[in-house]
Amino acid sequence: MPDDYVTATFMPSGAKTEALMGANLIKAALEAGIEVDAVCGGKGACGKCRAKIIKGAVSETTASEAEHLTTEELKNGYVLLCQRKALGDVVIETQPERARLDNHAPAKGKLMDAALEVAPPVAKTYHQLARPAINDQVADLDRVLSRLPGEKRADVKLVTRLPALLREAGYCVTSVVLEDELLSLEKGNTVSEMYGIAFDVGTTSVAGYLADLAGGKVLASLASANRQRAHGADVVSRITYTMEDDNGLAELQRLIAQTIDEIVSGLLSRSGVPAERVYTLTFIGNTVMSHLLLGVSPVGVASAPFVPAFSRSLQGTAADLGLKSLPAYTRFVLLPNVAGYVGSDTVGVILATRIYDLPGTWLAVDIGTNGEIVLASGGRLLTCSTAAGPAFEGASISQGMRAEPGAIYQVRMENDVELAVIGGTKPVGICGSGLIDAVSEIARIGLVKSSGRIKDPRDLPPGFPASLMRRIKQDGNSYKFVLAEGEREVAITQSDINKLQLGKGAVRAGIEILLNELNLQPSDLDGILLAGAFGSNLRPASLKGIGMLPEVSLDRVKSVGNAAGTGAILALLSKRQLETVLALPERIEHVELSLHGGFQRAFARGLSFKVENHVKQ
Ligand code: FES
Structure with a gap:
């Protein structure tokens, strides 16, 4: 190996890569196939790419490391990978790779009834x-x-x-x-062996559903983290990467193809279906993911007037996408987008819920890093998209983590805090549903002002439970609320609440504006459908508690699972459903919130919390 090359070894997997002397460690990790949660896209702002240097020389500590790591952690060799360069052979300990493929269930029950019509x-x-x-x-x-x-x-x-x-x-x-x-x-006779795969390509994760096209059944479904996460948690970071790095667009296309190949291989090995019997694929995703899947620059979507390179449905072969796990003849259909930030995933939700056929006035909300909202009333179909931000998925939160073992996913507060932790282990962080529960409870017991500011404990009313009061700790110029004490403290900081406020305020503003467009009030709603693998796992009471959903009775709020994925399955199984989804964009009226005169005021209203105090005194 030439002198100007070094070897970077990543533990516990032992994956190695050779990199140029001075190479950035996060790039070396990606080269070695290590998945890194680079929420901020390697800018040193999120603190999520932490790892430990076991051996070897690296560049000096940076200011952003000093901000995100304690003195003790720095002394023990912890670094932020994006902040350091390799100055010799180096051995680095990263988080153990979690299983890449999770079993994943699409929406069940009524949403899939339409799949009974099997005519691929x-x-x-x-x-x-x-x-x-x-x-x-x-x-x-x-x-x-x-x-x-x-x-x-x-x-x-x-x-x-x-x-x-x-x-x-x-x-x-x-x-x-x-x-x-x-x-x-x-x-020979292989008439009964006919398969297809529907994909929901999300910014955070990708889900695949293997379907028997002859029998109309989903045989297996898997989800995997989108490998593009190494270049930022949200679509804006990904677009920025394509603009700042000459090879960025090709790299993001390669990473999504790799993610899809991994899902396909997992589906085929679990079901025993041979790759050569997979003939069709359907894809849905947000507009930016649709562009990146095809290797088309999404730069036009980044700024006003937010013009995508394409909106209509496009078709091609597995080979066009660079997929290695399927025969070149396998055909794909990418379902149509509506606008720069309203993608085919929203069209999939509309198809799966058939919200346009429901009597009365219905709202569908798909919550992820973007919040897409659909309002159906009186034969009209309105949509908008809001930048909910990664806070809902726990990504930009100080101790936010994915929904995996150790993550707090439920929080209740009465006289003290009750936590539910994935895997029943000690808590090490908090995922999106835990965060929303926690903030909803914090607001409900009156620990924050309507502005979202955590109260000074001295301002709490007499009789406020001491067990909750002692959890409020000074944190710089503000306060934090400690959920889990001990060696690994997990707390909700003022900044966490503020980030969640921005997301929930944006979604609430979007809902208000769509209702206003049709001169409707929240009381006119016959129901709200919560869609998305993430959104449908949230407690409606907590979403209402943080003020993201309008004041409607909770029995009118229904979770419909990953309706976007179900839409992709329906389009895979039935030619008629595919034709329906291809025609939907013509019926949809898109409301561009960034240009809407009422958005800022609605957003400001949406930021505030309805503060109550139900704690038993
Ligand atoms: S701090 Fe390194 S990726 Fe965000």
């Missing part, structure tokens, strides 16, 4: 062809095509396989046809 665009037919003879010299390709209805074409790659395939199969073959193309020809 792919057709398979078994043929017992006549063998060639001196008086039957029809060419191999014509021999096959003549048995198919209408005019069909075949790719040259298929034709190259044809002579051997027909003869080995004794002229007994199954044709696979999609629209006017003979996609594949298989030996």
Whole structure:
């Protein structure tokens, strides 16, 4: 190895990479295939890329490390990977890689009823062809095509396989046809083996659903963290990366293809379905993810007038996406987007919930790093998108973490704090649902002012439970509320509350503006549908408690699971559903909040908390 190269080894996996002397450690980690939560995209602002130097020389401590790590941690070798450079061979301990693939359930029950109509665009037919003879010299390709209805074409790659395939199969073959193309020809009768995969490509995670196209059943579903997270938690960081790094766009496309390949491999190995029997894919995602999936620059979406490179549905092959886990002939359909920040995931929610057919006035809210809102009333369908920010998913929170073992996911407060922790372990951080619960409870017991400011304990009313009072600790110029005490303290800081406020204020403002557009009041709502793998796991009472949802009775709030993913499955299983989803954007009226005169006022109103004090005195 030349002198100007160093080896970076990452423990506990032992993954290694060779990097140029002076290479940034976060880049080296990515090269070695280590997943890093680079929420701020490597800018030193989030403190999430922490790791420990076990051996070797690295560059000096930076100011942002001093801000995010304690003196003790720095002394013990902890660093922020994005802040350090390798100055020699180095061994680094990172967080143990969590299992990349999680079992993942799409929406169940009523949303999937439409899937009973199974009529995919792919057709398979078994043929017992006549063998060639001196008086039957029809060419191999014509021999096959003549048995198919209408005019069909075949790719040259298929034709190259044809002579051997027909003869080995004794002229007994199954044709696979999609629209006017003979996609594949298989030996023997394989008519019952017909599969497709629907994908929901999220900024944070990607979910895949393997479906039996003949039987109309989802056989397996898996979710995985989007590997693009290494370049920031939200779409803005990803767009910035494509602008600042010449190779950024290609790298993000490669990472999403890698994530999809991992999901496909997991689905196939769990179900025993061979890759060559997967013929179609459907993709939904937000507009930026749709662009990055195809390797198309999303830069136009970054600033006003927020013009995407495309909105309509696009089609292509697995090879066009650089997928290695599927045959090149597998076809994909990327469902249509509506606007720069209202993507096909929202269109999927609309299809799956059939919100346009529900009697009365309905709201659907899909909460993630972006909050997409749909309002259906009187035959009209309005949508908008709000920058909810990564706080809802725990990403930009001081002790925020993914929903994995050690994460506080439920919080209750009466005379003291009651916590539920994933895996039943000691708490090490808090995930999005825990944060929303905690802040809702903090507001409910009157620990914050309506501005969101944590109260000085001296301002609390007499009789306020001492067990809660002692959890309020000075934190710089403000206070924090300690949820878990001990060696690993987990607390909600003033900054955490402020970040959540920005997200919930934006969603609440979006809801208010859509209602105003149709001269409606919250009391006119017949129901609210909470969509999204994340959103539907949140307690409606807590969402109402932080003031994100308007004042409606809780029995009118329903969780519908990952409705966007369900929309992608419906479009995969049924040609008619696919046609419906392709036509939906024409019916949808998009309301651009950034240009809306009432947004700032609605946002300011949405920031405040309704403060009560229900603690037993
Ligand atoms: S501080 Fe390193 S990625 Fe955010």
